[in-house]
Amino acid sequence: MNQSFQVDLRGIVDLLSHHLYSSPRVYVRELMQNAVDAITARRALAPTAPASVWLESPKTTGDGTLRVHDTGLGLTEQQVHELLATIGRSGKRDELGFSRHEFLGQFGIGLLSCFLVADEIRVQTRHEGHPTVYWTGFADGRYETRPGPDRQEVGTTVTLVPRRDAADWLDAERVRDLAALFGEMLPYPVRVDGDLIIAETLPWQAGRAELMRTAEQTFGFTPFDTIELNVPEAGLTGVALVLPTPANPAAKSGHRVYLKRMLLAEGAEDLLPEWAFFARCIVDASELRPTASREALYSDGLLESVREQLGAQLRGWLVNLARQDADRMHRFLAVHHLGVKALAMHDEEMLRVVDQWWPMETNMGRMPLEEFRRRHGTVRYSANNDEFRQLAAVAAAQGLAVVNGGHVFDAELIERLPLLDSTIMVDRLDPSDLSTRFDTLDPAADLGLRPFVAAAQRAMDPLGCEVVVRAFDPPSMPALYLTDRHATFQRRLRETAQVADDLWAGVLSTFEQAEARVRPQLVLNHRNPLVRRMSTLPTPELVAVTVSSLYGQALLYGHHPLRPADMALLNRSFLDLIDLALPNAAPGSTHDDV
Numbered sequence: 001m002n003q004s005f006q007v008d009l010r011g012i013v014d015l016l017s018h019h020l021y022s023s024p025r026v027y028v029r030e031l032m033q034n035a036v037d038a039i040t041a042r043r044a045l046a047p048t049a050p051a052s053v054w055l056e057s058p059k060t061t062g063d064g065t066l067r068v069h070d071t072g073l074g075l076t077e078q079q080v081h082e083l084l085a086t087i088g089r090s091g092k093r094d095e096l097g098f099s100r101h102e103f104l105g106q107f108g109i110g111l112l113s114c115f116l117v118a119d120e121i122r123v124q125t126r127h128e129g130h131p132t133v134y135w136t137g138f139a140d141g142r143y144e145t146r147p148g149p150d151r152q153e154v155g156t157t158v159t160l161v162p163r164r165d166a167a168d169w170l171d172a173e174r175v176r177d178l179a180a181l182f183g184e185m186l187p188y189p190v191r192v193d194g195d196l197i198i199a200e201t202l203p204w205q206a207g208r209a210e211l212m213r214t215a216e217q218t219f220g221f222t223p224f225d226t227i228e229l230n231v232p233e234a235g236l237t238g239v240a241l242v243l244p245t246p247a248n249p250a251a252k253s254g255h256r257v258y259l260k261r262m263l264l265a266e267g268a269e270d271l272l273p274e275w276a277f278f279a280r281c282i283v284d285a286s287e288l289r290p291t292a293s294r295e296a297l298y299s300d301g302l303l304e305s306v307r308e309q310l311g312a313q314l315r316g317w318l319v320n321l322a323r324q325d326a327d328r329m330h331r332f333l334a335v336h337h338l339g340v341k342a343l344a345m346h347d348e349e350m351l352r353v354v355d356q357w358w359p360m361e362t363n364m365g366r367m368p369l370e371e372f373r374r375r376h377g378t379v380r381y382s383a384n385n386d387e388f389r390q391l392a393a394v395a396a397a398q399g400l401a402v403v404n405g406g407h408v409f410d411a412e413l414i415e416r417l418p419l420l421d422s423t424i425m426v427d428r429l430d431p432s433d434l435s436t437r438f439d440t441l442d443p444a445a446d447l448g449l450r451p452f453v454a455a456a457q458r459a460m461d462p463l464g465c466e467v468v469v470r471a472f473d474p475p476s477m478p479a480l481y482l483t484d485r486h487a488t489f490q491r492r493l494r495e496t497a498q499v500a501d502d503l504w505a506g507v508l509s510t511f512e513q514a515e516a517r518v519r520p521q522l523v524l525n526h527r528n529p530l531v532r533r534m535s536t537l538p539t540p541e542l543v544a545v546t547v548s549s550l551y552g553q554a555l556l557y558g559h560h561p562l563r564p565a566d567m568a569l570l571n572r573s574f575l576d577l578i579d580l581a582l583p584n585a586a587p588g589s590t591h592d593d594v
């Protein structure tokens with residue numbers, strides 16, 4: 001025996017109000033949607049049939065009810081029983097003989113949303129050639145139909161009798177605002193208490209000035225530019241508005257999406273690819289699907305394809321801008337370089353835009369990478385800001401051009417350059433390479449410095465650092481602490497091992513390699529007057545104090561992390577320097593004398 005589920009309508013209404021819709025306000029949209037669908041259905045049979053929807057708030061009805069009238073197809077008595085009284089059955093399918101895509105409804109639950117604000121829904125409806133039907137549905141799941149006087153016009157009037165605690169939702173101004181919000185773009189005239197609330201044209205078809213005004217009103221900004229959008233497969237038309245100020249790449253951007261010209265969402269996500277955070281869209285689509293609550297786009301293959309195609313259209317705009325308007329391109333990049341770089345991480349065309357247009361920081365001034373290559377050949381780059389700050393001036397003094405790859409995405413983008421052209425050479429600057437460019441001293445000078453270097457080396461041995469003397473520019477720089485990448489890694493490992501517990505330190509020590517292979521260098525600059533004077537100091541103790549101080553200074557200058565041993569050495573050498581600077585204490589003068 002076949003049996004049907006018994007459903008308690010109160011439970012369903014509760015489910016809708018708390019879990020499906022984000023707010024009771026959707027009831028206005030659902031009523032307008034049904035009205036518009038009914039008109040569309042009638043017009044398909046009789047193209048010249050009247051097409052209008054009008055809402056009357058309690059201000060007009062005078063009895064506390066809200067009425068929604070339409071000149072749509074209307075329903076026969078049989079349809080009323082089948083459609084209005086069956087939850088989850090949409091009557092906008094084959095029963096009416098039209099293809100589904102003409103209509104907005106698809107779940108057969110829209111009318112139920114009226115119970116979020118009403119105790120009672122009354123429908124008076126007349127289908128061509130049939131008597132008028134009066135149907136009343138109650139929030140507890142009962143309904144009744146009865147005959148009554150014929151209405152003059154074919155069409156439907158839905159009357160909501162408000163729930164006591166929800167009367168506010170039927171307030172004239174609120175109804176008007178909601179009708180305008182959801183229905184402003186509808187293709188048929190919609191009136192609320194006599195006033196027309198629909199826009200004359202879609203914003204993206206209304207001309208630039210009007211579009212700017214809409215952008216200002218809906219998103220609160222005047223766009224940098226507008227991009228026409230078109231995806232025929234989804235019946236989508238619209239416009240992307242390019243933000244005039246930087247957007248947070250992590251914040252999902254919300255788009256205003258209409259489905260068949262009814263507002264679906266004011267902050268729809270997932271319409272554009274993630275990288276396109278510099279644009280906000282207003283679109284209308286006929287083929288995209290809503291979720292059941294009709295407050296978001298249903299994520300399916302079509303939406304994915306739309307996202308891809310919209311991405312391609314945005315990218316096309318950008319490439320065009322680069323070709324046609326250098327000045328605007330610069331201004332765009334000044335605001336949105338992060339977005340464009342993020343895009344260039346996956347997209348060669350965008351990589352080319354960055355290569356040609358984005359002025360990178362280099363130690364020879366700001367310039368795009370393409371220009372850098374023209375001038376200097378290999379794209380040599382430092383992988384982080386500290387390294388660049390430390391080495392930029394020294395490298396420039398040796399005639400070595402270096403790009404700062406330390407800003408977000410830059411090093412990765414530079415490494416991707418050979419994808420554009422396999423002859424492009426990129427090379428990460430290894431600080432230790434720099435010392436190979438420094439001049440060695442002539443043999444006689446070298447020989448003369450041996451005792452000094454030996455004393456300096458003894459002072460640095462406990463710190464695992466090798467002392468060398470070279471001549472390099474700028475002469476104002478006394479010392480450089482150079483460590484190759486491998487040495488940096490080893491050094492960090494040892495630092496961690498110093499503060500880790502025994503077990504962990506033991507694990508780390510297995511990665512440690514022989515000290516000799518990876519010793520960082522303290523390069524003293526023989527062109528620096530101070531260093532020259534240091535080399536003539538009479539005692540190894542004085543050499544140790546001064547070299548230790550230079551070591552500390554070089555570490556700080558290069559933003560190298562300080563280990564406890566480095567800190568101790570720094571402290572000691574500064575105190576020793578102060579001690580040396582003070583006049584010799586007189587014999588017997590101690591603190592006690594003061």
Ligand SMILES: Nc1ncnc2c1ncn2[C@@H]1O[C@H](COP(=O)(O)OP(=O)(O)OP(=O)(O)O)[C@@H](O)[C@H]1O
Pocket residue numbers: 030034035038070072073074075083084089090091092104105106107108109110111112156
């Ligand atoms: N104003 C109207 N004129 C004619 N028919 C209507 C009207 N309102 C509702 N109906 C009929 O009642 C059916 C049920 O409406 P309901 O709003 O519950 O669901 P739906 O619109 O089909 O789907 P959805 O849940 O997506 O809104 C509709 O499919 C339609 O056939």
